[in-house]
Amino acid sequence: MKSEYDVLVVGGGPGGAMAAKAAVEAGLSACIIEKRPAIGTPVRCAEGVGEELLTEFIDPDPRWIAAKIDGARIIAPDGGELNLAPDMAGNEVGYVLDRKIFDRELVWKAAEAGADVFVKARAVDAIVEDGLVRGAIVEYMGSRKEVRAMVTIAADGVESKFARWCGIDTAIPLAELETCAQYLMTDIDIDPGLTVFYLGNEVAPEGYVWVFPKGERRANVGIGISGKKSGNGHRARDYLDTFVRRHFPEGKIIELIVGGVSVCRPLPCTVANGLIMVGDAARLSDPITGGGIYNAMYTGNLAGKVAADCIGKGDVNREALAVYDRTWRESTMGKAIERNYKIKEYFITLDDEKLNMLINSAKKIKMDKFSTLTLVRELIQHNPKMLVELQALKKSLG
Amino acid sequence: MFTMLNIHREVCGYCGACVSVCPEGALELIDAYLSVSDACVNCGICARVCPLGALEVTNEE
Incomplete structure (x- = not known):
């Protein structure tokens, strides 16, 4: 493990692997540290x-x-x-x-592209200097060492401890x-x-x-x-x-x-000076399904590219990295998370009787092309008793 | 009398769900070992969310 990389990626899941791969493909040096002794296991996913x-x-x-x-x-x-x-x-x-194989494949691809990978290598703290994240203290093979980086990518999953060490409240x-x-x-x-x-x-x-x-x-x-x-x-x-x-x-x-x-909203800001948060660590799983594989891959890839761009321009401050935050929020994924959050907030208010009414009425709905708004509109037609609440939902979806 | 967080290590599935909800950042998963720091305030949020029931806030003499 070198003591300095352009990009240090904390976590070897799909988000971290895509981030490291994108960074090295853009000509940077990158290192993935994974605290578990193996990539892909234990599985924490419905897959x-x-x-x-x-x-x-x-x-x-x-x-x-x-x-x-x-x-x-x-x-x-x-x-x-x-x-x-x-x-x-x-x-x-x-x-x-099969995530055990899939995660390995993604990390292999990152490694083949030129990224360093270390397992049973655990970040125990962030290196923060003058408000700028400059890498991590890494515990590896019984000793602790500084691994410095221009940009650190927090891909440490639902635990999301790395961003906390940088002063960001990630508690769900x-x-x-x-x-x-x-x-x-x-x-x-x-x-x-x-x-x-x-x-x-x-x-x-x-x-x-x-x-x-x-x-x-x-x-x-x-x-x-x-x-x-x-x-x-x-x-x-x-x-x-x-x-x-x-x-x-x-x-x-x-x-x-x-x-x-x-199943909360994503973190209000997913970048800081020298830091980008991706996937579950940024609270980017889908609020309805809980699915997060694609969201992690998409934001990981984007984070690697943005890191490369900003390092190339010599500015890794929050304002420069913010293009990452804006891009995913404006993406199809970002919009789907916001929409699904609102739908989830409505659905958790439903008792079983209303759930039955909605699901059973949805059987009668024929749609040529799936659209959430069309679905809600049709549900309103079929459920006059729930008119007021469904109209409120429709309005919140815009 | 004081309260403290007990970890039933034979029950823990080391999944990290508790780590993600801890308001104090007091929990840390080190591979299959869950550690608690002095920052723990025994709020019991982790004990509620644990999918297996491996955490418990108890009163100690």
Whole structure:
């Protein structure tokens, strides 16, 4: 590990890998430090990603695609089913990945492009001089050393400690942290081409249960619930066990996966002097689905490019790096996060009766091309009893 | 009597959900080991969100 790089990337997930790759491809030196002893493990993810989104950055490879998904099904609290064809389901249809392989592939690509990579190398503090982030103190092989950089990219996931050490409050509000538990199950009866989402305050309060296929008879079966609904005897794992007993009593559990996903708005500013925050660390997971793979890849790639541009111009201050913040906020992804945040805020107010009404009425809606606004407009037509609240939602979406 | 945060290490799944909600930045995940610093104020937010129930604020004599 050198003591100085152009770009230091804290975290070796999809965001960090894309950032390092983009930086070295722009002619910079870059180093990824990953505190875990292996890239890609332990998995903290349901592993679903939209097809169009993923293929923006990488060609699909059977080595890390566990399943190709052709449709999605939403199950209402009363058991009513809403089937979404691929063009309706949008980003919820695509691939279920094998993150252990996928994450490695992305880091390999960054390394092949010229980035340094170190595992079991943990940032323990930020180096901040005159209000400028200048790298990290890194604990590696039993000793601590300074690794200095022109730009440091915080890609340290949901924990998001690095930005905190730089003085930025990244704490997720209790109500906006989805606490999650998932089993990788085998020997279960599923449709291998269909992702299934179960809604309802008894099944998953302010969250959902997902069944994401990973082959003919295996799937990620998981749940996320709001932190404020979690407590002794009613934690994510308790709800998951109840669900599994009911739906897959004969299934075998071959992996337990736990984690947290933010469903808050992104951080108000995702850059500081010498610092860019990407992916989950910047609170960029989707507030409805919790999906964050693409968002991390997109912002990681953008961060690497912006870092290169700013280093080239000799200015890495917050104002110069702010082009990163503006670009993602104005992007399709940024707009989708803002829109989905508002929809999520509305959905968590719904009791099961209203959820049933909305989901069951959505079955009757025919759309040539999926659009959130068209959907809300149609829902208003079909649910006169919910006119006022749905109109308020429509208005908030602009 | 005082309160303190106890970590049931045999239950912890070292996922970091607790780290992300800690208002004091007192928690840190070092691979499979969750550490608590002096900054902890025993607010119990981490104990609520833990998906497995590995954290507990207890009263000590």
